[in-house]
Amino acid sequence: MSVLLxxxxxxxxxxxxxxxxxxxxxxxxxMAALEAEEFACLVRDVAPPATEDQLCLAHPAEYxxxxxxxxxxxxxFTPLDGDTAMNHASAEAxxxxxxxxVAAVDAVCADDSIRRAxxxxxxxxxxxxxxxxxxxxxxxxxxxxxxxxxxxxxxxxVAILDFDVHHGNGTQAAVWDDPTILFASSHQxxxxxxxxxxxxxxxxxxxxxxxxxxxxxxxxxxxAWAQRLLPAVEAFAPELLVIxxxxxxxxxxxLAQLRVREADFGWLTDEIxxxxxxxxxxxxxxxxxxxxxxxxxxxxxxxxLRALMG
Numbered sequence: 001m002s003v004l005l006x007x008x009x010x011x012x013x014x015x016x017x018x019x020x021x022x023x024x025x026x027x028x029x030x031m032a033a034l035e036a037e038e039f040a041c042l043v044r045d046v047a048p049p050a051t052e053d054q055l056c057l058a059h060p061a062e063y064x065x066x067x068x069x070x071x072x073x074x075x076x077f078t079p080l081d082g083d084t085a086m087n088h089a090s091a092e093a094x095x096x097x098x099x100x101x102v103a104a105v106d107a108v109c110a111d112d113s114i115r116r117a118x119x120x121x122x123x124x125x126x127x128x129x130x131x132x133x134x135x136x137x138x139x140x141x142x143x144x145x146x147x148x149x150x151x152x153x154x155x156x157x158v159a160i161l162d163f164d165v166h167h168g169n170g171t172q173a174a175v176w177d178d179p180t181i182l183f184a185s186s187h188q189x190x191x192x193x194x195x196x197x198x199x200x201x202x203x204x205x206x207x208x209x210x211x212x213x214x215x216x217x218x219x220x221x222x223x224a225w226a227q228r229l230l231p232a233v234e235a236f237a238p239e240l241l242v243i244x245x246x247x248x249x250x251x252x253x254x255l256a257q258l259r260v261r262e263a264d265f266g267w268l269t270d271e272i273x274x275x276x277x278x279x280x281x282x283x284x285x286x287x288x289x290x291x292x293x294x295x296x297x298x299x300x301x302x303x304x305l306r307a308l309m310g
Contacts, residue, residue: 001282003309004107004117005034008047008096011122013089017077020085021255021292022123022136030120030288033298039305043114047100047121049092050144054102057147058140058174063131067091067138080133090123094138097121101145101287105240108283109153115282116273116308118245120301124289126168126244127193135166135193141287143174145242146181156180159238161229162187163221163268164246164289165256167196171244172207179204182236184229186210186221188249188256208232212249214257218264221249225268234275239283241276243269246289247300253293262296262303269307284308 012024034042055064070086072078077085097119104117119141126142127135146158160175162168162185172195175181187196189211196209210224233241247253249260269286276284286308291297 001116001310002041002043002114003305004104004114005042005044005120006047006100006104006117007031007120008093008100010089010093010096014093014123015087016085016136025294026291026297027120027122029294029298030301033302034120034305036302041309047096047119048103049095050098050102054144054148055098055139057151058143059130067094067133084133084136090138094123097123097125098139098141098144101141101285102148104285105145105149105153108240108285109149109155116284118286118305118308120288122288124246125287126162126164126171126246126289127166128170129173134170137170140170140174142171142242142244145285145287146240149240150180155239157182157236157238158240158242159184159233159236160242160244161233161272162244162246162289163249163265164244165249165253165258166192166246166290167209168244169193169195172196172200175202175206177203179206182206182208182233182238184208184233186212186224186229188212188214188216188258191256212258215259217259218261221258221260221264222267225271230271230275234279237279240280241272241284243272243284243286244289245286245304247291247297250291250293250296250300252296253291255290255292262300265300266303266307269304273307273310
C-alpha cells in the first residue's frame with residue numbers, strides 16, 4: 001500500500017506578514033524532513049486547485065468569492081483579523097490547499113494502490129468558519145474533504161480527527177448540525193480560540209472534545225484519545241478518516257503549553273490507522289494544520305508519516 005504526498009509551490013509564496021509564525025519556512029521544514037531516504041517510497045504529486053463548487057461544500061458562495069477576490073499587490077497585505085492576512089499568493093495557496101484535500105480523497109477512494117494520503121500545504125484550515133477567516137485559516141479543508149468524499153464517492157459517514165493544540169472551531173461550526181460527520185478534537189484549554197468545551201456536543205451528538213490543561217504531557221494526550229475520543233470514533237463506524245494534523249501540542253512549540261512529543265503523534269497515528277484498517281478499508285486523509293517550532297514540526301511530521309506508511 002502506497003502513501004500519497006500532495007503539495008504545491010504556492011504554499012511557499014503565501015505570507016501573513018513579517019515575523020508571522022505561520023510562515024513559508026514551516027512548509028520548507030516539512031518538505032525537507034520528507035526528503036530523507038526512508039520517505040523515498042512516497043508517491044508525490046502536485047496538488048490541483050479546488051473548484052469554487054468544492055469550496056462551497058464548507059462555505060457560502062459569497063464568502064468563497066470574497067476570499068478569492070483578495071489579491072493585493074506583491075509586498076502588500078490585506079488583514080482579515082488580528083492574526084490572519086493575505087498577500088498576492090494567498091488565494092492561490094488556499095485554492096491548492098483545499099484542492100489537495102479533494103485530490104487526496106479521490107486517491108484513497110478510487111485508487112486501489114493508495115489508501116493513505118498526507119497534504120503538506122498551507123494555509124491551514126480548521127479555524128476557518130463557514131463565513132469567517134480566522135486563526136491563520138481561509139478555507140475549511142477538512143470539511144471540504146469530508147463532504148467531497150460523501151458527494152463524489154458516495155460515502156455515508158466520515159470522521160474528522162483533530163489533534164492540533166488549538167480547538168478546530170471552524171470545523172466544529174461547519175459540522176455542528178451534520179449527523180453524518182463526527183468531529184473529535186483534543187486541545188489545550190484555556191487557549192485560543194477559547195472554544196471546544198467538553199459539553200459542546202453538536203446538534204446530533206456528533207462532536208467530541210477532550211480538553212487538556214496547560215502543561216499536560218503525552219500521557220494525558222494519549223489517555224484523552226484512548227479513553228474518550230477513539231472509542232467515539234469507532235462507535236460511529238466511519239467510512240473515511242480525515243486528520244487535522246497539527247503538531248503545535250509539541251513541548252517545543254511557542255504558541256501553547258502542552259508537552260506532547262513526536263512519539264505521541266506517532267502512537268496516535270498508529271491507532272488511527274488501525275481503526276481505518278478495521279472500519280474504512282484503510283482510508284486515511286491527513287491535512288497539515290499547525291506547528292510553529294520548525295525542528296519539532298519536522299520531527300513530528302516525520303513520525304506521523306512513518307505511521308501512515310505502516
